[in-house]
Amino acid sequence: MKTPRKQTAENYIKEIRRKSRRIFSSEQKIQIVMEALRAEMSIAELCRKYSINESQFYKWNKEFLEAGKKRLSGDTTREATSDEVAELRKENQRLKEMVADLVLRYDIVKKSLSILE
The missing domain is CATH 1.20.5 (Single alpha-helices involved in coiled-coils or other helix-helix interfaces)
Structure with missing residues (x-):
């Protein structure tokens, strides 16, 4: 049986943030990355529009481009x-x-x- 840990205020806040974090579907991520590829607005503006961190956007962008590269090179397996x-x-x-x-x-x-x- 687990012993209950004393929860600090910092851990409590982290837990609330973790539970209230927005989850983007794969379709939403693709839409955001595609919108960036159209270059109608800067990445910073796009991230503000969707309230996401720029590092999160760049991670999605990298994953999107890597998946496309794998698919075009004939790698038909997908996760x-x-x-x-x-x-x-x-x-x-x-x-x-x-x-x-x-x-x-x-x-x-x-x-x-x-x-x-």
Whole structure:
């Protein structure tokens, strides 16, 4: 059992910021990067418009360009999105529970058959 840690004010604020952080979908990230590529406004203005840090934008931009480079070079494998990973984890958990249930039923049937003999 975990022992409760004393939460400092700084940690409390960090936790609130972490939980209230906006999550951008991949489509939103692509839209923002594409808007920057059109060069209709500066990167600083674009980041202010979407209330994101410039370093975050440059990270998305780099990921976008790297993915395009991989795709054009013939690398057809792609990484799963976080939604796909979450869905696969749910399915994995469901299958594990089914196997556990079947093993339990098998043990019950096996024991009941051994009693009858």
